[in-house]
Amino acid sequence: MSHVDEGTLHAYLDGELPSSERAALEEHLAQCTTCRAALADERALRERASALLGSARPIERSAPPLEQLRRSAQARRSPWYVRRSFAWAASIALALGAGYLLRSPTGEVAAPGSQQPSSVGPTIVATTRAPTAPPPEQKPTAPAQRRTTPRVPRVPAELGRASEKAAPPADVVAAALPSREASNAAPAPDSVAQQRLKDTRLEAVVVRGSAAPARPEASVFVDGATVQPVTAKSWAVIDRRLAKSLLGQEPVGIPALAVRSFRRGPGRDGTIVVEQALDSATVIQIFQRPASTSLNDAAERQRADHFGRFIGRLRVEIAGPVSADSLNRLLEQVEPLP
């Protein structure tokens, strides 16, 4: 047997050499130092290539239930599926964006009863619970409606108007809830933002807001509008050491980008936001909190995955005036800051 070619060696290493050939090869290797050395070289090469490929892999997320695919199999055959999937993701992002802000420290969503303007304080909204007796002009909303069934179109209507209305303050919560009462308290006819959301451009819409803004600050950003982030501006700026102690670990962000600030959320669940500059005009916000404080529901996690990630023990969400695609890419790069 002459020296073995590299293709045969790779097939051997891959366990794909037919058994007859394998026996012959092993016999040859036992006698041929040249081929043994070649085998070692090829083995190293194979491992190196495999490691390189391994370093370029996506974050592994669990597959959705097959049933879900089965149900949507017909719909997915439409060429519009990809578009719609984005719209879907954006809808979830809207709902989550609002839902994220509404957690009280216990992980509960503040009930709409607590949202009438007169009861909203500048810093304690996120900690208020439903009053035992609903105020006369409002009926309580069924708990089952909370967060699990956000009607997305309601969100932009009110968020979009938030900046131009004196009342209601902190209406993010109300907006996220499909509550007739909430909309009575804050009547919001179709706004431009809502109309735009009904169109097919959903993919670029990102909502952000703060858990307890002193003024309504939540905004809708459409398709890369170069609007500076305004939300969480009322959050206190903190230093990195405090951020670390609130999170119980190093804050995460995108290592290649400059950190503008660390801010602390008003709740007691350890939420902070890291603001980083993409360029001089664009700031993204990376919300993060210890993962144990919320989103324990598996289904919610799954939906959340489109715009949020778990990194170590942190739940991380991202917002910024760039497209959904870009946000997702940015999110993939988030890791503990050096």
Add this chain to the structure above:
Amino acid sequence: MDDIAEVYRNTYPALVRFLYRKVWDAERAEDLAQEAFARALVHRPEKTRGWLFVVAANMARDEARRAAREKRHLTLLKSEPDAVHTVPEDQIDADTQQTRVRAALDQLTPRDREALLLWDAGMSYDEIAAQTGLARGAIGTTLARARRRLVEAYDAGQEGGQHVARG
């Protein structure tokens, strides 16, 4: 016919990975993988796994064409190498690493790259042969070449070299 649920369980991550290295967008890769499985549920192919990879490869190709047309915001994420060199050695930016691997993969011929990605996705030589049209006996040689070029191109990129052997 294969049990799709079984194939789904075993193959989904590999299919996502395979797609990711073609579209370089994790969410997109997941969407496409799910789409491929959704189609498999409708078509009930004979050999589900191989079929899935064929469909996925086609979708990725369409996707790449579309992405090329829509290349807008995304370039902003190719961070400048200078900024990255300031990062400590042991914290090499994962994205930069990925970008280098991607660039190295781009140096391979389409056929070599396909064989390599399929192998890495867990396909056997027989399956790779069926998918690529290569003779089974040529797969080892193809993979040997693909691996060598990947490593060489990666190392050349590391040194900042522009010249990568092609042959």
